[in-house]
Amino acid sequence: MITCIAVDDEPLALRQIVSYIEKTPFLQLSAKFSNATLVKEYLKNNEVDLLFLDINMPDLSGMELAKSLENPPKIIFTTAYSDYAIEGYKVNAVDYLLKPIEYQDFLLASTKAEVLIKKERLLKTEIKKTGDYLFIKSGAKHIRINFNDIEYLEAQKEYVYIYLINSGEPVKTLIRLKNIEEVVPKGNFMRIHRSFIVNLNHIVTVERNRIIYSDKRFIVVSDTYLNQFKEFISNNFYN
Structure with a gap:
C-alpha cells in the first residue's frame, strides 16, 4: 500500500x-x-x-x-x-x-x-549492515564498503554516489539517501545538506560554511544544518 x-x-x-x-x-x-x-x-x-x-x-x-x-x-x-x-x-x-x-x-x-x-x-532491503561495513548493490554487483572508507555521500535524483577515500570513482547505487542515513554510524556521520552526508572523521579543512576536499571538490553546509555543524566544529577544532 x-x-x-x-x-x-x-x-x-x-x-x-x-x-x-x-x-x-x-x-x-x-x-x-x-x-x-x-x-x-x-x-x-x-x-x-x-x-x-x-x-x-x-x-x-x-x-x-x-x-x-x-x-x-x-x-x-x-x-x-x-x-x-x-x-x-x-x-x-x-x-x-x-x-x-x-x-x-x-x-x-x-x-x-x-x-x-x-x-x-x-x-x-539490499543494504546489508554488518559491524563496521555494509554490502550495497551497485548495478549487477554487491560491494562491501567499510564505513571508515566513506568520505561523503551525495544524492542525485534516484541515486546515491558514495565517495571513498583514495578512490577516483564513486560507487553509484539506486537508493534514497535517507535509507543509507539510517544504517551509517550516527556518531561518525552527519547530514549537512539535503543532498549530502559527510563522514566527520575525514573533515580536514573548513572554510566559512564549506567543507573543502580539494580545489575542485567542496560541500556547502545548508542553513538547515548549520547550527548542528557549527557545534561539531566548536567541539573539535580550535578557534
Whole structure:
C-alpha cells in the first residue's frame, strides 16, 4: 500500500483528489490539507510515500514547499497552469497533472509513483549492515564498503554516489539517501545538506560554511544544518 497526502487550497479540487485516491486500490490516504505550511509540520512527525500537491496556493506555494523539504516523499504536482513542468523536474517530481484532472491521467501518474516507491523498498532491503561495513548493490554487483572508507555521500535524483577515500570513482547505487542515513554510524556521520552526508572523521579543512576536499571538490553546509555543524566544529577544532 502507498500512503499519500492530498494538498489543495480549492475545496472542490481537494475533494476530487481525495475521491481519486479512495478509488485507487493501491493508495491509502493519510491526510488532506488546504494549507502547505500545515503539510510541512505534518511531515516532521509522519512518514508518507506520496504527495499530491497543488502548486498555486497562498502563503506557501506547492513548489516552495517541495523545495524546502529535506527528505521529501514522491511528489505529483497538480496545477491549472502548464508552465511548471521544468520547475517540477528540478525538484524531481514523479509527474504533474493539469487541471481539470481525469481519473485515467491520475491513475497513470500514481502507477508511475508506485513503481518507483516499490523499487526503493526492495533496494532498502539490499543494504546489508554488518559491524563496521555494509554490502550495497551497485548495478549487477554487491560491494562491501567499510564505513571508515566513506568520505561523503551525495544524492542525485534516484541515486546515491558514495565517495571513498583514495578512490577516483564513486560507487553509484539506486537508493534514497535517507535509507543509507539510517544504517551509517550516527556518531561518525552527519547530514549537512539535503543532498549530502559527510563522514566527520575525514573533515580536514573548513572554510566559512564549506567543507573543502580539494580545489575542485567542496560541500556547502545548508542553513538547515548549520547550527548542528557549527557545534561539531566548536567541539573539535580550535578557534
